[in-house]
Amino acid sequence: MSEIVVRRLPAGFGSSASAADRKAGQRLARKFLAVDDGARPQAFWKETGKRFLENKVGVGATLFILLLAGAALIAPWIAPHDPLTGVATDRLQAPFSSGAHILGTDEQGRDLLSRIMYGGRLTLIAAFVPTIAATVIGTAIGITATMMGGWVQTVLMRGMDMLYAFPAVLLAIAVSASLGPSLANALIATSIVSVPPVARVAESATRRVVTKEYVEAAKLSGASPVKVATSQIIPNVLNDIVVYASGLVGVSMLIAASLSFLGLGALPPAPEWGFMLNSMRNSISIAMFNVMLPGFMIFLTSVCFNLASDALREATDSRL
């Protein structure tokens, strides 16, 4: 009777060796994994997801964002009117006053509901594109700085400090003012502003991880720095960074909205919520609801992003 050995080996077992070694390694792995005892590695994100779903407020906020994203996605089919052309005689109609325009019209007689729906696209782009770009770039900078150390770290992180020396909104305004007003430039400006804080979070998370035994083991087994970063460091710093980045979504949305309020975002007649508020604000005494609507939508969306981010933070923290 031979004893059955149950031993789990990492999926990438022997991945840094030669092709022949890899084959031998895989054969050994198969041999030792003869019996599956049903034990699974603890799945961090699965557990987090479960806890997140228990948080009613967080789920509600996420549902609102999904609803908004859905409406923005299928706006061409469900929007009652063209968001860009209006009828001058229908200017600033009160909401619910006629069957044609449920949420009323803006200062050029364009249907507000349609504009809000189409504007949701720009808002969601402005919320997620800079956050994702900044997260990728900031993580790369933070990890590179900590792993390389020495002058590379000094140059990268002091460079981040210099960008940090500007208040975020002002730097975004200056960047997009010098690039010229357009949606793409506003997105670039918002991304640049979000990189330094992500890099700081990534740097401190990496510093905590980089001295751990498994990183040493990976280095000693001959893995290249890139391999160490992708297989050992990123999986262990990702949760800190993702939680931090989730808070940036709302921030970058607000910065982009401020830029477009100042006329530095998407060019008119694009239905950008921030710019809609600015172009209608002189009519506030005549049509308060119409003017408030885009501003209120920015506020509501931002609240939901923050609630979802808080829920995610709680869901991950409880593990610590």
Add this chain to the structure above:
Amino acid sequence: MVRLTVRRLLYSIPILIGVSVICFLLMNVLPGNAAAGLINDQMTEKEKYAAEQSMGLHDPLPVRYWSWLTKILSGDMGFSQQRHRDVAELLGQAWVNTFILAIVSAVVGVVAGMLLGYYAGTRRGRWADKVVSIFSLAGLSIPSFFLGIVLLSIFAGEMRLFPAGGAEFGVGIGPAIRSLVLPVATGSLVTAGITARVMRASMVDVMAADFIETLRAKGLSEWEVRKHAVRNAVAPVLTTSGVQLGYLLGGAVVVETIFRWPGMGTLTYNAIASRDLPVIQGSMLIVAFAFVLINLIVDIVQAAIDPRVRGTLL
């Protein structure tokens, strides 16, 4: 303590140089050309070249940076082609107004936020805590331009309690305060929301610490215990309050535009519309230098009142 102050001061020098380099590069290297104001479509290629030459645009970058920096240090911030005035002269009247607004907003917001955060943090889970949490969330999420427009339309438009815009300094204290109320409310509500959040979290942490139990066991009154707790809880709030003041200075562009406040923000807004880059550059430089200085002061003050921070600074 002295050593720390000196080191922190020395550390600010490369940061300030970096800030000036970023300001310079933003306005000189990116497509928006610094000579744009001098050049128009009717000019021949030769005239355009001469105009650019007169501004030194064909010199190598480091040379241009150096001549720009020496000019800035001697107080010359360039010339606004659109407004036909020196930038230093334009900003000289404006930055005082901007700083008055930002500092008053920061003080009101931070004090209110600390009180709210203290109140919520010592009543964790009760309805007062929930109300403060909702307030913080709203402060964190509301775009200041929306809040400004709402306040303006209610308190200046409907009720006519406060002026609809502008700063009324130099005609007595009453009008000055009245003109400050709405812009300060806009700025400080956001600040108060964020400060309350930080203060609450910090208070909750401290109240759960062991030394609080020790103090209670020693027979101190609840009031005395709270006094100890607040001293320990206030450190992270101090850090954020410096950042808050910086954000108020940066966000001034939005708030001042709405309230037609005669500060750097309004100047910058108008400069954006006419692509008047020297004005943007000038106000950016002033705010960034102030922000570095504010963070420097916050760090030193914090080290002075909280010995634990001294080790973590540099």
